Amino acid sequence: MSKKVRLRFAPSPTGGLHLGGVRTVLYNYLFARQHKGDFVLRIEDTDQSRYVSGAEEYILDCLAWCGLIPDESPFHPGAYGPYRQSERKAKSIYAEYAQQLIDQGHAYYAFDTTEELENMRTQYKSAENPSPQYNHTLRTRMRNSLSLPAAEVKALLDAGTPYVVRIKVMPKEEIHFTDLIRGEVRFSTDGVDDKVLLKADGMPTYHLAVVVDDHLMEITHAFRGEEWLPSAPVHILLWRHLFGEDKMPRWAHLPLILKPDGNGKLSKRDGDRLGFPVFAMNWTDPATGQINKGFREMGFLPEAFLNMLAMLGWNDGSGQELFTLDELIEKFSLDRVHKGGAKFDFEKAKWFNQEWIKRLPVSAYQDQVIGFFRAAGIDPLGNAGTTGTTNASPATALDTVAELSEIAPGITGPASIPTYDETPAPSQQEEKFQQILTLVKDRCHLLTEFVQQASFFFRAPNAADTDLSPVKPKWNDAKQLFFVEWIRQLQLIRTWDAPTLEKEFKEMAAAAEIKPGDLLLPLRLMLVGGKFGPGVFDIITVLGPEESIARIKAVLAQLQS
RNA sequence: GCCGCGUUGGUCAAUCGGUUAAGACGCCUCCCUUUCACGGAGGAAUGAGGGGUUCGAUUCCCCUACGCGGUACCA
Incomplete structure (x- = not known):
């Protein structure tokens, strides 16, 4: 007796798809799915003076990114077409x-x-x-x-x-x-x-x-x-x-989504002013060429974006905040939607994203992250990987035994650096990439932060630019000697994993009568180029002997001078 | 102005007449960590105001204040 549930989202193709618009889509979608109904996209293009070409496709792209695919739309018509009001008017x-x-x-x-x-x-x-x-x-x-x-x-x-x-x-x-x-x-x-x-x-x-x-x-x-x-x-x-x-x-x-400061509807302007996106994806105004940042390009996961949006005006009463789309479909109810508007809080939005980065396997977003790396000029799966220093600074060039003795007089070095596969198969590279993502995912709020957190794995820090001031004043011959010794040690270690490396390091430090703490920060600076990143021994594990040694040597030369 | 909608910490918010008024974000302190995070333990911080109804109001009603939305041959 009851009719099939049917809902629609009916935007005007006049520009970017606003946060509030996506939430409206989401609630429509959740309700439709929950009731085994239809969700349709209808284009309300009755004002030809405000029509912006490309906006329709853009809206559909946004919905696709979010995973909120309409059952019927101008692009996939059902039995109720046409789905553009301009076309309906023509009839x-x-x-x-x-x-x-x-x-x-x-x-x-x-x-x-x-x-x-x-x-x-x-x-x-x-x-x-x-x-x-x-x-x-x-x-x-x-x-x-x-x-x-x-x-x-x-x-x-x-x-x-x-x-x-x-x-x-x-x-x-x-x-x-x-x-x-x-x-x-x-x-x-x-x-x-x-x-x-x-x-x-x-x-x-x-x-x-x-x-x-x-x-x-x-x-x-x-x-x-x-x-x-x-x-x-x-x-x-x-x-x-x-x-x-x-x-x-x-x-x-x-209810409306309000600007974070003051009152009133959240507008594109507020985002520009306060430094956060308001649109789902980047929107380029075809008339002015102006680009408006989107959540996707800002480094948001669609799962997090939707989760955040769902909670802006609704909750299930249990205190749970993290929901998958399927859970939302199951639990959403209109009688728990707030009447009053909610102020948008970008910090909380980032928290949702962070939680989803932690929650999801890296394979779920590695492609998106690869995109961010490439935008930064790094190909994390390419040849510029961990097998060599791509932008070698002058210092990294010294790698002969002679040079070794030069920076550490008294040391006679053997040193045939163990050789290993120079060009790992693509799958190995991907595996390594995933390993790196897993290593740094806990410290990323946005997908773009993976680039900041992990680019040193793919590109050696520029030794000349590394800020050595935290360690340089306390640098001495004993420490210099220790690292030269450590380089030799690295060449000998057979079991190449973090616990072994750490054990060896600490034993050597004890033998040299230097506190490990005095050596760890210099080592980090050598490998990373800054005071950030995962544990140093995890880093060495991923970098491998050759690259690790090259980086240590480069900075050693700096500190010596 | 008029019409409508709304109002629990800085923010998101639970509560559906009786609670020490949850929880989360952010902030602060401590622990963990000789990086940065993550994690863990604490802390500060809330019912717009006034009337009712009731044994008892954050909760129900009214008024006021404030905010928002609308008031187009825009959606």
Whole structure:
């Protein structure tokens, strides 16, 4: 008996896809999936002046990145097409219903020009009424089919005079409906103006289009932002006149996402101002060429992005904060959606991302991370791997025994460095890459941070640029000697793993009567080029003997001078 | 102005008449770690104001204040 649940997301293709838009999609999607229903994408391109080419594809790309794929859309039409309102207009769908309303006496032609409307607004503007409305009191004084003699209306129409169709709202009527989030909401028609239904160019306004299309597409539940609540009475009236109020979808007006500081809706501007993205993915304005950062490019995981968005206005009451999409589908409920808006907190957003980075296997996001490495000029799977120093500084060039003795007089070195496979198979490289990601994932909030945290694995630090001030003042011959000795040791170690390396290191330090702590920081600086990164012995394990030795030697030369 | 919606720590928030008013982010202290993190243990910090209803209000009702949204031939 009950109809199949169908929901829609109906954006205008006017630019980037905003955070709030994605959350609206998400709630639509969750509800649809939970009820084994359909989720459709309808493009509301009724304002050709605001149409931005590429925006439709962009929106679909964003949904794809998030994994919120519509069952029906302009790109994958179902049985309710077309899915673009411009195309539906071309089929005279809206004009037909506008005509029906006129015939019923619920709508009328209005011939007022833009100038006439402006004049009306300035004329009737007052302190008590700053924005006069085209309504039951004023319409008698305007040029429309209600105020003009029938013959004149006919003449105007026959002459092809531009007109719009307006809804005729009767005063003193009570309109109420049950919002799935807010409960009973009541309006008086006294405050509702005669909204334009059909524009002069024949396009419907949102008001007409949304009810006609929701009806034709058999939409059962309509979720949209709270900013639509004030125009709900118009939509209800239209449903009443056209299809019957009992056929109307259930409405849910979602709370707004607010800017972090102050109040008000979060806007693109706020993101620019405060340094965080507002769009799901990078959006390049085709007119200005301006690029707006997206969460994806900022280093967010789609799982984290959605999880964060879901929690902005909803929770399951248990205190749980981390949810997979499937868990959200299972647990989401409208009656636990907040009524009040929520301020967006970028720090918390990053926390969600960090949690998901820790939670997911690195294989789930390694491709995205590879992209960030390549953008930084590093190919983590290429030849510039751990088998050599790519941007060798002058110091790293000294690697002969002679040079060794030069920086450490008294040491006679043997040293045939153990050889090993110079060009690992691709799978080995990938394996090594994953090993590195696993090593640093705990300290990354954003995927982009993998580059900062791990690039030294693929590119030797520039020895000349390494800040040695933390160790240089306390440097002495004993330490110099120790490291030269340590290099020899590295060449001999057979079991190449972190525990063995650490054990050997500490034994040598003890023998040299130097506290390991005094040696660890220098060693880190040699390998990493800074005071960050995973444990030094883990680093050496991954770097391998040749590369480790090269880096130590390079800095040793620096410290000696 | 009018109409509508909202208001628990700095932020996200639990509570559906009785609690020492959860938890999380952020912040602070300590532990772990001779890097940075992660992790662990603590800490500071909350019911806009006023009336009711009730034995008892954060919770229900009203008023006020404040905030937001709308008030287009934009969505």
